[in-house]
Amino acid sequence: MKNEFMNVPIFTGEGKIHFEERKIPIPGDNQLLIQAKANLLCGSDRNQFYNGSPKCIPGHEGAGVIVDKGKNAKFDIGMKGAVYLYDYCHKCRSCQLGLTNQCLHKNYDYGFSIDGAFCEYYLINDYVFFPVDESVDVINATLLLDxxxxxxxxxxxxxxxxxxxxxxxxxxxxxxxxxxxxxxxxxxxxxxxxxxxxxxxxxxxxxxxxxxxxxxxxxxxxxxxxxxxxxxxxxxxxxxxxxxxxxxxxxxxxxxxxxxxxxxxxxxxxxxxxxxxxxxxxxxxxSEYFSYNEMEANHELLKNNQEYLSQIITHQYNIKDVQKSYEHFFSEDSDAGKIAVVHN
Ligand SMILES: [Zn+2]
Ligand SMILES: [Zn+2]
The missing domain is CATH 3.40.50.720 (NAD(P)-binding Rossmann-like Domain)
Known part of the structure; x- marks a missing residue:
């Protein structure tokens, strides 16, 4: 990594967000370092925006590029894709059936209990990454999520x-x-x-x-x-x-x-x-979220209907204006569908 540090948005509550410098993390075994490219705002961010997020940097509808990986991690550096919310256990009776949204022993939720995609760089376990085709714009890859x-x-x-x-x-x-x-x-x-x-x-x-x-x-x-x-x-x-x-x-x-x-x-x-x-x-x-393996069929739909689906993303803000993006999203007379916050 060239730069060892990044600026991350700190959600302090009452609709205030400021930036602090943090060290870029290093991936351990089976982990991927994601350079976040975009994250969609969500109604369920309301609590973090108004009450703060002391535990982690939010962003649970993110997509980005793999820029580093730990030992034995699957996928290759340079691949782009979306990050599934639940860090599921693989072992419980729900996971055994592929129903990862009903995992009984999930480790954490990216963006809610561990750093998410408003960090320019963040770590994930490789099994929550879903790679997308070259033809899918990385911002549109976020559509695979919520x-x-x-x-x-x-x-x-x-x-x-x-x-x-x-x-x-x-x-x-x-x-x-x-x-x-x-x-x-x-x-x-x-x-x-x-x-x-x-x-x-x-x-x-x-x-x-x-x-x-x-x-x-x-x-x-x-x-x-x-x-x-x-x-x-x-x-x-x-x-x-x-x-x-x-x-x-x-x-x-x-x-x-x-x-x-x-x-x-x-x-x-x-x-x-x-x-x-x-x-x-x-x-x-x-109905609650979706299972990881549902993304495969949805990815086919996204490839074939990218223009139609991307209409849902009505606005884009740069990460430095993340506070403004939420003020827009949560305003009474908001005209927004999904708002994408992009890095760079
Ligand atoms: Zn969401
Ligand atoms: Zn499980």
Whole structure:
């Protein structure tokens, strides 16, 4: 390494970030030193931005290039790719089935409990690195994480219990909602009707541009919106809002055999066993992140749909303006989909 030191952003809380000099770490056995190129902002960064991150440098949706490696580490220096969030154990019953998002003994979460991609250089264990094809832009490689990964996992959860999905309703047209929309189109069928609602009108034009059927809840009710699109009862509803009322309305709108998948964390859900669940045999499923091995198929989708998917990244900031990027992202009337913070 030429420079032994780097500047890293310190999240002190109350929306303040300053930079401090740190030594660039040296990879141990089976470790990779990643030069971070980009990291996408996420709603789940809210706590670190407003309450601080004393344990580590944040950044859990990162992509970069391998610049050094320890003994026995797989992958080669120079490869670019995305970094999976969970440092999973490989051994527990979930990991044995490949369900690394349900690991029972994970070591840590990159960007939450150990340094993440806002560090220009950071260490990872080789098994959380996912290399991408030459044709994939390194900034777009971040889309493999929460956007395509979490979005795609939720759509696959719905397919577990519903075999002939003909329409989808998405609650929330923010960054996760846009990922759900894109992955519904790409996993189910490009011409599948996907309705997408939000109380913020400013979010809907991009959703519509990406093929969603918009429902502006600041101007109309869910029923009115669905009727306007000619779909009374969708087969699948996916909630990205975490709001109890949004979930309940979606559940009650579902067709017979319908599935509600809950992605957004937040509030609860109230329902009556009958008629909400028992009569129409509806299902309610949780969905959390995605497993490492799901990235392989998503990588194929990304290679073939890079232009379509990259629309979700609406803004870019340099790392030196990381505080400004969050002020933009968390502002009340934010027009942002995903915001990428880039190094250099
Ligand atoms: Zn995230
Ligand atoms: Zn495990």
């Amino acid at each position: 956007v395509m990964g979490t979005g795609g996992h939720a759509t696959k959860r719905a397919q577990l219990v519903h075999k002939d999905i003909q329409s989808v309703l998405i609650n929330g047209a923010g960054p996760i909602g846009l990922g759900l929309l894109a992955m519904s189109k790409l996993t189910f069928a490009k011409d599948l009707p996907v309705m997408i609602n939000d109380v913020k009108s400013s979010r809907l034009p991009l959703a519509e541009k990406m093929g969603g059927l918009p429902i502006d809840l600041s101007k109309q009710s869910l029923e009115e919106g669905m009727e306007q699109h000619g779909i009374k009862n969708p087969d699948v509803a996916i909630d990205a809002t975490g709001k109890a009322i949004a979930r309940k309305n979606a559940l009650q709108a579902l067709a017979k055999r319908g599935v509600l998948v809950m992605v957004g964390n937040g509030e609860g859900l109230e329902f009556e066993q009958y008629p909400d669940m028992g009569g129409p045999e509806r299902s309610i499923l949780g």
